[in-house]
Amino acid sequence: MPASPIFNPTDLIRFLPEIILTAMGTLIMVLDPLLNRRESKVYGTLSLATLLAAILAAIYAYSDAGPAFGGMLIVDGFATFFRVLVLGVGILTILPSFSFLKRQQAETSEFHALLLFSIAGQSIMAAANDLIIIFIGLEISSIASYILAGYLRDDKRANEAALKYFLLGSFATGFFLYGVALIYGETGSINLSVVHAVVTGPDAPLPVMVGLAAALMFVGLAFKVSASPFQIWAPDVYQGAPTPVSAFLSAGPKAAAFAIFLRIFMTAFAPIGHAWAPLVWASALLSMTIGNFAALLQTNVKRMLAYSSIAHAGYVMVALASRSEVGIAAAMFYLAAYACMNVGAFAVVSHLSGKGERYQSIEDFAGLAQKQPFVAAMLSIFLLSLIGVPLTGGFFGKFYIFKAALESHLVWLTVLGLLNSAVAAYYYLRLLVMMYFRDPGEAASSAEPLTPAFSAALILPAIGTLVLGIFPGWVLDFAGRSASLVK
Amino acid sequence: MPESYAEQYFPVLVQALLAMALAAGLLTVSYLLGKRVRNRVKDMPYESGMVPTGDARHRFSVKFYLVAMLFILFDIEAIFLYPWAVVYRELKMFGFIEMLVFVVPILAGFFYIWKKGALDWSPDSTLNRKR
Amino acid sequence: MMGHVPLSWFLMLSAVLFSLGVAGFIFRRNIITMFMSIELILNAVNLTFITFAYQRQQVAGHLLAFFVMVVAAAEAAVGLAIILTVFKNRETLNIDDLDSMKN
Numbered sequence A: 001m002p003a004s005p006i007f008n009p010t011d012l013i014r015f016l017p018e019i020i021l022t023a024m025g026t027l028i029m030v031l032d033p034l035l036n037r038r039e040s041k042v043y044g045t046l047s048l049a050t051l052l053a054a055i056l057a058a059i060y061a062y063s064d065a066g067p068a069f070g071g072m073l074i075v076d077g078f079a080t081f082f083r084v085l086v087l088g089v090g091i092l093t094i095l096p097s098f099s100f101l102k103r104q105q106a107e108t109s110e111f112h113a114l115l116l117f118s119i120a121g122q123s124i125m126a127a128a129n130d131l132i133i134i135f136i137g138l139e140i141s142s143i144a145s146y147i148l149a150g151y152l153r154d155d156k157r158a159n160e161a162a163l164k165y166f167l168l169g170s171f172a173t174g175f176f177l178y179g180v181a182l183i184y185g186e187t188g189s190i191n192l193s194v195v196h197a198v199v200t201g202p203d204a205p206l207p208v209m210v211g212l213a214a215a216l217m218f219v220g221l222a223f224k225v226s227a228s229p230f231q232i233w234a235p236d237v238y239q240g241a242p243t244p245v246s247a248f249l250s251a252g253p254k255a256a257a258f259a260i261f262l263r264i265f266m267t268a269f270a271p272i273g274h275a276w277a278p279l280v281w282a283s284a285l286l287s288m289t290i291g292n293f294a295a296l297l298q299t300n301v302k303r304m305l306a307y308s309s310i311a312h313a314g315y316v317m318v319a320l321a322s323r324s325e326v327g328i329a330a331a332m333f334y335l336a337a338y339a340c341m342n343v344g345a346f347a348v349v350s351h352l353s354g355k356g357e358r359y360q361s362i363e364d365f366a367g368l369a370q371k372q373p374f375v376a377a378m379l380s381i382f383l384l385s386l387i388g389v390p391l392t393g394g395f396f397g398k399f400y401i402f403k404a405a406l407e408s409h410l411v412w413l414t415v416l417g418l419l420n421s422a423v424a425a426y427y428y429l430r431l432l433v434m435m436y437f438r439d440p441g442e443a444a445s446s447a448e449p450l451t452p453a454f455s456a457a458l459i460l461p462a463i464g465t466l467v468l469g470i471f472p473g474w475v476l477d478f479a480g481r482s483a484s485l486v487k
Numbered sequence B: 001m002p003e004s005y006a007e008q009y010f011p012v013l014v015q016a017l018l019a020m021a022l023a024a025g026l027l028t029v030s031y032l033l034g035k036r037v038r039n040r041v042k043d044m045p046y047e048s049g050m051v052p053t054g055d056a057r058h059r060f061s062v063k064f065y066l067v068a069m070l071f072i073l074f075d076i077e078a079i080f081l082y083p084w085a086v087v088y089r090e091l092k093m094f095g096f097i098e099m100l101v102f103v104v105p106i107l108a109g110f111f112y113i114w115k116k117g118a119l120d121w122s123p124d125s126t127l128n129r130k131r
Numbered sequence C: 001m002m003g004h005v006p007l008s009w010f011l012m013l014s015a016v017l018f019s020l021g022v023a024g025f026i027f028r029r030n031i032i033t034m035f036m037s038i039e040l041i042l043n044a045v046n047l048t049f050i051t052f053a054y055q056r057q058q059v060a061g062h063l064l065a066f067f068v069m070v071v072a073a074a075e076a077a078v079g080l081a082i083i084l085t086v087f088k089n090r091e092t093l094n095i096d097d098l099d100s101m102k103n
Helices: A009-014 A016-035 A043-064 A078-104 A109-127 A131-149 A155-185 A192-200 A207-224 A232-241 A244-265 A270-296 A302-323 A326-355 A374-385 A391-406 A411-438 A441-446 A452-470 A472-482 B005-033 B062-115 B126-130 C009-025 C031-056 C058-090
Strands: A066-068 A074-077
Touching: A009 A016, A009 A043, A009 A074, A016 A043, A016 A109, A016 C031, A043 A078, A043 A109, A074 A078, A074 B062, A078 A109, A078 A326, A078 A452, A078 A472, A078 C031, A109 A131, A109 A244, A131 A155, A131 A244, A131 C058, A155 A192, A155 A207, A155 A232, A155 C009, A155 C031, A155 C058, A192 A270, A192 A452, A207 A244, A207 A270, A232 A244, A232 A302, A244 A270, A244 A302, A244 A326, A270 A302, A270 A411, A302 A326, A302 A411, A302 A452, A326 A374, A326 A391, A326 A441, A326 A452, A326 A472, A374 A391, A374 A411, A374 A452, A391 A411, A391 A452, A411 A452, A452 A472, B062 C058, C009 C031, C031 C058
Parallel strands: none
Antiparallel strands: A066 A074
C-alpha cells in the first residue's frame, strides 16, 4: 500500500492539476505582503489563469489515465469529470467576485488564495482512491471554506455562518474518520480497491462491522452534501456567507463530496448495498421534502436557494439509491447541471444585494426585468432549469435520475420525487413573477451596471445550462462511460 | 522477565511510594523544626525577589493567542520529520527532495505570517496599523 | 509491551471517548466546549487507528494518526480564530445566542 520510494514522472503528471493549484495558491499568498495592495485585480486574474491551466492539466492527465502514487490516486473518467467540474465552479465563482469584493471593500489576495486551496482539496477528493487521501482532500477543501464563509470579518452574519459551518463540518469529519478507522481495523487497508477486494473476498470481515463503518461514513458525508437529516447547517451558512462564497459552497464542495460519496459507496461498500440502500432512500425522500417545503416559506432569497440546494441534494441521493451505473452517470450529469444553474442564480443575487449585502429578500427582485433585462433573462434561465423545464440542463438531470430510479424499481421514490419537483416550481416561479410583473423597487433601481467579468459570470453558466439541456448526450455519454468505478 | 501486568509495574509503584514518602517526610520535618513568622511581606507571592504588582488573573492580549496558535501549528508539522529522519538513510536523495516539497510550503506560510506582522506584538506593529 | 491489557479494551475506550465527544457536542451550549468535544472525537479516532496498527503490526495505522493530528491542529487554528471573531463581534460564547438569521 505505501508508495514505493521511486521518483515516477507519471505520478506527477496525474497529480498535475493539484500541483498547479497549490503552487499558485501559495504564490498568491506570498505575493500579498510583497505587493501590499489591499484591492487588486492581479490576484483574481492570476487565479483565473491558474484554474484554466488546471483544467487543461486535468484533461491532459486523462490522456494517460491510470492510478498514481501506488493507487492512492486514480485518474479515470469519473475523476476527470469531477476535477473539471470543481475547477469550472471555481472560475464561475471568481468572475462575479471581482465586483463583489470591490463593493464590500474586502481584501482580494487572501480570498483567491483560499479559493484555490479549497479547489485543490476538492480536486484531490475527485481523484482520491484511498480513504486517508479522501480525508485530507476533504479537510483541505473544508478548512479553506470555513474561512471563506466568514471572509467579511466584521459582518455578524458571516461570523455566525463560519462558526456554524466550522462546528458542524468538523463534527461530520469526526464521524467520517471513525468510519475510516473501523474500515482500517476490519480490512487492514484504506485503499478503496483493496477494501472492495477484502469485503467481497473469502476472509470478509463481519458484515455488521462493515455496515457500522458505512453508517458512520454516511453520517459524515451526508453532512457534507447537506442531505437530510443532517442539513441543519446549510440555510444559516448559505445565508450568512458572502454571496459568491455561498454560490461556491453550494456547488464545488457539494459536487466533490458527492464524488467521494459515490466512489466510496459504489466500490468499498457496494457488496453490502442492500444494507445501506434504505438509509439512502430515506435520506433522499427527507431531503427533497424538507428542502422543497421549507423553501416555500422563505422570504430571503439566499435562504430559499439554500433549502432548494438541500432538495437538489435529495435528487442526487435518489440516483445513489438506484445503486447502478446508470444512476452514477445520472448523478454526474445532474451535479454538472446543478452547478451551472445554482452558481448562476447566486451570481445574480450577489449582483443585486448591494453594499453590505442589504438586498436579499424576494421583494428586492421586483422589477428587475425593467431595469436590467439581461440579468433578469439570465436568472430566468437558471430558475427554469432549477424547476426542470425542458430544454434546460435541470430537466434532463431529473429525467435521467428518475429513469435510473425506475430501472432499479424505486417506483415510490420516483413518484414522490416528481411530486416534489412540482412543489418546487412554486417558489422558483414566485421569483420570476416578482422580476417581470412588479414595479422596480429600491434594489433593482440601485443595482450597479454590468462589468464584463460579471456578464461572463452570467453568460457562461447560462450557456452551460442550455447546452446540457439541448445536447445532453455529449456529457451523458462521457458520464456513462466513466460510471464503472470498481476497478 | 516479570510475567503479569502488575509485576511489570511493581517497580514504578515502589518508586512512586518512595517519592511521596520522601516529600511528606521533608515537609513534616520542616514543620516540626522550623520557626514560623507571619507578616504581609511573607504572604506575598514569590516572584524571584521582585515586588509583585497587579492581579495575577488578568487577561492576556489576543496577540499572544495568535503567536501561541502559530507555534502549535509549526510544532505539529514537525512530527512528520521524525519518521522521515528514521528512514532518511534508506531513502537517500528521494527522501531529501520529498521533505523539501513538504518544508518549502511551510516556509512560504512562515514568510507570509511574518510579513503580515502576525509575529510582531509590539504596540506599534504593522498588525495594528493594518487592522 | 501492552502486557495483559486486551486490545478490545482500547477499542472500547475509544468508543466511549467517541460517544462522550458526540454527546458533549450535542448537549453543551458553550462553543469552546463543543469544540473540545470535536477534539475528543478525533482523539478517539487516533486511539482506534493506533490500536489496530498495533494489532496488525503495521506502520500505516500510526501514520494515519499523524495525519489526523496535523489536520486537527490546522482545524483548531482556524476554528479558534473563527470563535475569536465571533466573540469579538458579539461578546458571547453561547451557541443559542447566535440566531441572527432566522426568518
